Amino acid sequence: MATRTVSLTVNGKPVSAEVEDRTLLIHFLREHLNITGPHVGCDTSHCGACTVDLDGRSVKSCTLFAVQADGGEVLTIEGMAAPDGTLHALQEGFSAMHGLQCGFCTPGMITRAYRLLKENPNPTDEEIRFGISGNLCRCTGYQNIVKAIRYAADKLNSPTLQEAAE
């Protein structure tokens, strides 16, 4: 059984573990590191529930071996809030705009939206929908997910405006 040591930075913390070559990144995160925010949904690269940020891009961690990510920087939903617990604008947006129903897709939606807003800080609604087209919500709550991402974009672009509106 081929194994090797994989070293990653996950949510700012260096981690290292001996894993089988065939271990998928999602299983490395969930089972070796107990980081269970990224979910196994479809397990076939379609649903996006397993989405994490790896070295500045959104990836489906069910379709990547942990060894492929060796040396990389991973961000999951667990790393989104500030250390003092203040929610990220996206988390706040999903709460304020009712962007989740059952919540299963939410970690993937938020980590994907995080990268989308880095690449395009002021997307149109159409661009948001295209940007999250690799993430499925089986409650079909897309309308409010788009509103939540819009909320976050507006807040990140203009924090003072957001405070004035509250």
Added chain:
Amino acid sequence: MIPGSYDYHRPASLAEAVAMLADLGEDARVLAGGHSLIPMMKLRLAQPTALVDVARLPELKGMRVEGGELVIGATTTQQELAASEELAARCPILREAALLIADPQVRSCGTVGGNVANGDPGNDLPALMQCLDAIYVALGPGGERRLKARDFYRGAYVTALEPGEILTQIRIPEPPAGHGWAYEKLKRKVGDYATAAAAVVLTRDGATITAAAVALTNLADTPLFAQAAGDALVGTAGDEAAAARAAEAAKSLMNPAGDGRGPADYRASVGAVMVRRAIARALTRAA
């Protein structure tokens, strides 16, 4: 779903990768983005004994323009292809087609080389490369070979690539300035393979089409270069009658499987519609 066990290798250079593949034998596979191979391994439809990860090799990265050719390194991701302003300016159908592949996360990992080398008839870039008359550069123990995309595909997952060869580059002759282009893809949903898709690139002089290439995705067990469809457009204005002749010529090559995307005759019918739409849209963009 857990893939079978295998030995992971990460060579430091392209030469080392070629040597490794030769040493490891025919049950070793090249791993680039992994977005075709890993799903197959999870289903145990592929059970390689070893993977040679070429994703980090600097020799396979990057895009550049070189003496009238657009040169795309094999591990350029589909996202990087779509994001390239230089390629979009010179050959905009690359961006149009790349953005119709799968979804953002898949495009961030999936590579251009993997998409064309895998030989999956559902992949979008093979027909596009046939339309553009691209050359694939392959490196193996016996040295380098240049293979025309139009001669590369032999059957589903069967290509002209020899065991032990790595596809290193895609070289596209730069289409003339002012050319018209369109990639029309009918799919049931984001992330699905095409029910039918067509690529058209054409140039004209005044109202008369002087050159045209048409290629088809997922309408047979290989991509199809429809020489007769292009020929049917040359010398015409691309009017409805000419476009219908071109679509009919393309349709005569199609041999799609009936599957969840529809029965075979439906898929061929919409394949012809994709050809007509691609011609019409290419004409609106041609100088």
